[in-house]
Amino acid sequence: MERAEYRAEYVDARPHPALAGLVRRYVGYVEHSTTPVRRRQAPVGALTLIISFGPPLRMLGPAGPSAPGSFLAGLHDAVVLTEFVGLQRGVQVDLTPLGGYTLLGRPMDELVNRAPALDELAVPELARLPERLAEDPGWPQRFARVDAALLGLLAAAPRLPDPEVRWAWQRLQRTGGAAGVAELADGTGWSRRHLLTRFRAQVGLAPKAAARVVRFERAVRLLVPALTAGPADRADRTDRSIADVAARCGYADHAHLTREFRALAGVPPTAYVAEWQAAVPIPSSQVAAADLRSPA
Structure with a gap:
């Protein structure tokens, strides 16, 4: 019988200073497991943007089961279960709620307890990121590309929080x-x-x-x-x-x-x-x- 094996790499990075108060952090990740990895994601005071260039992640939350690739998880007030086997690879961006409101230009209550795919958000700058990050040679280039995309959204923000x-x-x-x-x-x-x-x-x-x-x-x-x-x-x-x-x-x-x-x-x-x-x-x-x- 083949022995179960799990490997992981995590790389933290600070967002551009101009994004302070809007973006908490970036995390680059690569995980590989020969057996299912299941996690319990409890509610936090942040939105989670997953820019994946690996297989979809299985999820079960208040909105029901799904298997998104890249997605934005809005604020939740209930647990979300995740599961994967094989490879997971991408960049996680933790946005503050007011950062989400500013950068996305949409009401945040539309995203509560939901995790829409990036191409459902009508934000082309975000929808293009998975393919482009997959082509970048390393984490510094990926983080710089995410910075550039979010700074572009900030510059064009239609409204700011009260x-x-x-x-x-x-x-x-x-x-x-x-x-x-x-x-x-x-x-x-x-x-x-x-x-x-x-x-x-x-x-x-x-x-x-x-x-x-x-x-x-x-x-x-x-x-x-x-x-x-x-x-x-x-x-x-x-x-x-x-x-x-x-x-x-x-x-x-x-x-x-x-x-x-x-x-x-x-x-x-x-x-x-x-x-x-x-x-x-x-x-x-x-x-x-x-x-x-x-x-x-």
Whole structure:
């Protein structure tokens, strides 16, 4: 019997300074596995742009099963399961919600819980990237090409986020999701109804739902340090108990955090940490029940 084999290469890069606040990071990746690799992608406060020059990735999320090549995953408030076997190769671009609104020039609530293929976005600059990145000789050239494409979109951006929405989103980020809707409305000088309408169009989720995702993402980063991306998070890379994380992130108690993990990640925190930290795959029975196959 052939032995299972997994190989991976990851290369991080910083976006162009002009994209600060719009793009979190770039990651070039090459993965190859002789057996299925299954991952649980819990909600985060970012849009994920996958520019793939490898085979499609099987996914199951709130919108149902799919097998896209290159795609943009909007904000999610539910878990997405992914699976591949063989080769995966491409560049991942993590966009802030306001970055997505600025660069794509479309309401972000249209993308919530969806992952449309790049050619469905009506953005030719993005649709052309997979083929062109595949032809580039290395990661520096690929990152430079992504920079150029996004800078071009920024230069032609038809609209910018409202300063009030930008402030509200930044306030949620700074407080780890602890800021309430009343505080955000007071800070913007808007009514709650107007804040809800403008925030949802430019961020994707409503303020309360966005706060829930931001708080959950902070808890995940404290429990699974390998998932942290920012320098500020790296400084907090210490082992913490679930009760400690619950208190630090503003959950009522351990049980409250566990309920949130079940709701947003589909499993309790202990199982989530085991899957990511100890590289424990999602049980085949769960994937079979979910059926990650693309529609016929």
